[in-house]
Amino acid sequence: MVVLVNTRCRFVLLLLAAFSCFSLKLCLGEDSITFSTPIKDSDTLLSKSGVFRFGFFTPVNSTARLRYVGIWYDKIPVQTVVWVANKDTPVKDTSGVVSISEDGNLVVKDGRNRLLWSTNVTSTVASNTLVQLMDTGNLRLQDSRSNGETLWESFKHPYNTFLPGMSLGTNNRTRENLKLSSWRTYDDPSTGNYTAGLAPFAYPELLIWKNNAPIWRSGPWNGQHFMGLPDVDGFNLTNDYQGTASLSYSNDSFMYHLDPDGVMYQRRLSTSTRGLRIGANITSTACDAYGECGPFASCSSREVPPCNCVKGFVPRNQAEWNDGNWTKGCVRIVPLRCKSSNGGGRGKGDGFLKLQKMKVPVSAERSLANEQDCPKQCLENCSCTAYAYDHGIGCMLWSGSLVDMQSFLANGIDLYIRIAHSEKKHSYLAIVIGAAFVAAAFLLLACQKFKKRSAPESRRRPELMFSRMEEVTSENESPYIFKPNEFPLFEFQVLAKSTDYFSHMNKLGQGGFGPVYKGKLPEGQEIAVKRLSRASRQGLEELMNEVVVISKLQHRNLVRVLGCCIEGEERLLVYEYMPNKSLDAYIFDPSKQKILDWKTRFNIMEGISRGLLYLHRDSRLKIIHRDLKASNILLDDNLNPKISDFGLARVFEASEDEVAETRRVVGTYGYMSPEYAMEGYFSEKSDVFSLGVIFLEIISGRRNSHKEENNHNLLAYAWNLWNDGEAASLANPIFFDECFEKEIAKCVHIGLLCVQELANDRPNVSNVIWMLTTENANLPEAKQPAFIARREVSVAGSSDRSSQMVTINDASLTAVTGR
Missing domain, CATH: 2.90.10 (Agglutinin, subunit A)
Incomplete structure (x- = not known):
């Protein structure tokens, strides 16, 4: 008898539970709403396979506490909303209700029964409609009768x-x-x-x-x-x-x-x-901005400046163009001479200028012409300004201004822009005349140099300048003889004139040595001129050290110094001009980070490593750079990296010990290895530490001084991610691609190997290159990095001598008197 009573009690309880779940959508995870089953703020719909959820939500990090009705992924921990109903009319509290109204529409109302949103369709009675959340994320208002007609759906009203x-x-x-x-x-x-x-x-x-x-x-x-x-x-x-x-x-x-x-x-x-x-x-990229360069101009993200008028056109407003305002574009130099079909006009008709691998202009007109007839059809129409042919599209024609053209390296199609016949001829002659002019200029320059060499030595006195090398290098940091006649010397007036007398418009940047200006020599060669600032801590020693070091080196990943100038108080270095400036301008600038995709970043890391290997092992001299950082990596036309700024470099002879000690610690805080910053010891492994920091900065787009979660610096943040098996999460989302996830994680691992606390634990540069370029390299376990960016007080306090420290990542000189 007792058993029978217990059985009946269990049955009643099950019925009650089933009834409760029927009234609560969350309990059964039902995917539909009917007239008799609205959902309140605390209830949700769940799609049949549990992919999406529908209901009330408050956006993450919102302080307003407003309630919206929307659809979001259910199985993703971070709230990811894909559609919102009452986006402009939120509920101000938790009293909201979603229901089927009497006219059969899906509606959102607040606690005072005010209508905030509706599907607004003409339907039948409420009992004939239902709303269902699909596994695709589509919310459908349907006729519940046998035909199941869709009356309204969220897919027809997309949001973000x-x-x-x-x-x-x-x-x-x-x-x-x-x-x-x-x-x-x-x-x-x-x-x-x-x-x-x-x-x-x-x-x-x-x-x-x-x-x-x-x-x-x-x-x-x-x-x-x-x-x-x-x-x-x-x-x-x-x-x-x-x-x-x-x-x-x-x-x-x-x-x-x-x-x-x-x-x-x-x-x-x-x-x-x-x-x-x-x-x-x-x-x-910046060139993706619509009309960035204006009409009849092409944009290339790999050029500086990115905008250039196509041949046959000049800037509409030269002054604004020089200031970087390109939106007004370019105008034709020679007007078109349309040779109409009725024979009007004499002389040769217009022709076409071919631009290769282009993103074609906006608003192409459709044509049924084949590939052979496409240019003819354009020429026969006086308003036609360009044509292109693609086998997937066919013939495309353009009339009027050509807007939003972009140059691609690997993709794009050929675009033919209509120009006057005389302009095509002029372009050809300009090339021939230009080549002859350059040849004459070089000949004239050679004659001028010959005259300068025969001029009285008292004018330039280079022997006095170089004889002071032993005086200014107290630690003999350039232990070899430099011959003045091996290196070009520039006159100050020539460099001043080439930079428009150091005009602010020509200023490329600022370092610890001083400002750097873009210049153009009389023969047309573009240069970068580094001018010593009188406020700089660097001086003749660093300048001469760079002259001596770099003049002996030749490598594709090292910047070339073309010469120097010392006249009176002036100290200048002349470099080859790098149009894309320095690496830090790309990886730390949100507006330019997009330009460097992962493949480019990987190539930059490999190029820096190969340049460093040349310094350490392959050149005639063994050189420790001592100031390797993102701002000292310059990028050429093709974004290939070149190591620059050798003013603080230390040269070893073959007989010297590979580990040295100095009383004068130089470099940039955040890139210095712990043994160098705190003890004054430096070696190849000091540069390897800097290389590892650069790797992690390239991958993350963050400076090492940047404070991350839990107040960690970049090295600590990368270390924590690597330990959690999420190394690839360090990558900047702007370029991240799952296709490269494994390679990104490997590069993070290599970066962490380079920044290990003990110098002996770090790989040498040849091993770094091997790990980068070997697909299935078996990498050793990394040990905890040296988080020296958190030791500012202890570094300064560790010295028993007076010290001066500059702890700014962008500064090119940090001087600390070591032990």
Whole structure:
């Protein structure tokens, strides 16, 4: 009897539990709403496979505590919202309700029954509709009867996220244009300033607008990808060439996100971290900014300045162009002479200038001409200014101004710009005349140099200058003889004139030695002139040390010093000009970080290592740089690295010990090894430590002095990530790609090996290069780095002598009197 009662009690309890779960969506994880089952602020819907959740949320880090109704990933720890309903009308407390209204619409109301949002469709009665959350992230309002017609769906009303199965595009019949819209800020989902979608051009393009003005475009679709996005695959595009085009993709391992700053990212789902990693950055370089260079100008992110008028055109406003304002673009030098079909006009007609590997201008016009007839069709139309032919698209024509052209290195197609025939001839003659002029200039310069050599020695007195070497190098840090006639000497007046008398407009940067200016010698060679500042702690010793050291070295990863000048109080060094300036200008500047993708960063790390190996092992002299840092790595036209600034370098002879001690510690705080900063000992391993810091800065885009989580510096932060098995998470999201995750993690590991506390534990540079270039290298375990950036007090206090310390990463000289 007791057993029977207990059985009945259990049955009643199960019924009660089932009834409770029926009324609470969260209990059963149901995926739909009906008229009789609304959801309150504390309830949510969960899609059938548990991918997405729908309900009320407050944005992460928001202090307003406002409540929004939206859809987010359920299995990702960090809140990732993909759609918002009441984005501009939030609920101000937790009294909100989502329900099916009496007219069959899905609505959001607050506790006072005020309508805040509705699907606004014409339906039947409420009992005939339901709302269901799909595993795709699509929220559907459906007719609940047998036909199951979809009356409304969130995929037709996208917000800031482009999900698999969703479509963006234009519909000529309905006049719809489905676009993404950004949040206002990262913690405010109200409508922002940016939108993204397909532009209704003859050849559809993906565009991003700010307040309805274009700021970026993808280039036209060629049947496989957008021409300006060759590395972003997976899109599908349909186009009826009548104003209806639709863009979609089906890969459910990633999604696209338009952030509040107007940048579109590809976010990949990571199975290892159950989170989202930032993949491809759709807008990646300064040249991607729409119309950056104005009409008839081409942009190249690998040139400085990036904007250049195409041949046959000159800046519309030269003064503004020189100041870096390129938006007004360029104008034609010689007007077109349109040779019309009726025979009007005499002389030769217009021709075409070929630009290779280009992102073509905006607003191409559609043509059915084949490849052979495409240029003819352009010439026969007096308003046609350019043409291009792509096998995936066909013939493209342009009329009027050509806007938003970009030069690619590996991708792009040939663009033919219409110019006057006389201008083509003029361009050819200019090349011939220019070559003859340069040859004559070199001949004249050679004659001038011959005259200078025969001039009285009292004018220049180079022997006096170099005879002082033994006096100024008290520690004999340049223990070999330098012959003055082996190295060019420049007159101060020549260098002053080449830099427009050290004009601020020509200033390239500032270091511990002094300012650096861009100059141009009379023969046309571009140079960089480093001028000693009278306030600088460096002087004749450092200048002569650099002259002596670098004049003996030749390597593709070392910058060349072309000569020097010492006249009166003036001390100047002349370098080859590096148009892309220094590495720190790219890795630490948010506006330029996008220019360096991972492959470029890896090549830079390898190039720095090879230059350092030459200094340590392969040159005639063994040289410890002692001031290796990001600002002392210059980049050439192709972003190849060149080590510079040898004013603080220490030269060893073959018979000398590889470890030396100094009373004068020089270098830059944050890059100095602990044994050097605290003990005064330096060796090859001191440079290796600096190399490791540079590696970690290149990967992360952060300075070593930068404070990270838990108040750690960069080395400590990288060490913690590596110990947690998340080394690749150190990578700057701007360039991170899962394809390179393993290689990035390996480079973090190598960087940590280089910054180990004990010098003997660090690899030499040849081993670093081997580890970088060997695909399956078996790397040793790294030991805890030297976190010397946290020892400012102890370093200064460790010296038993008077000391002077500059603890700024950007300074090129730190002087500490060692033990």
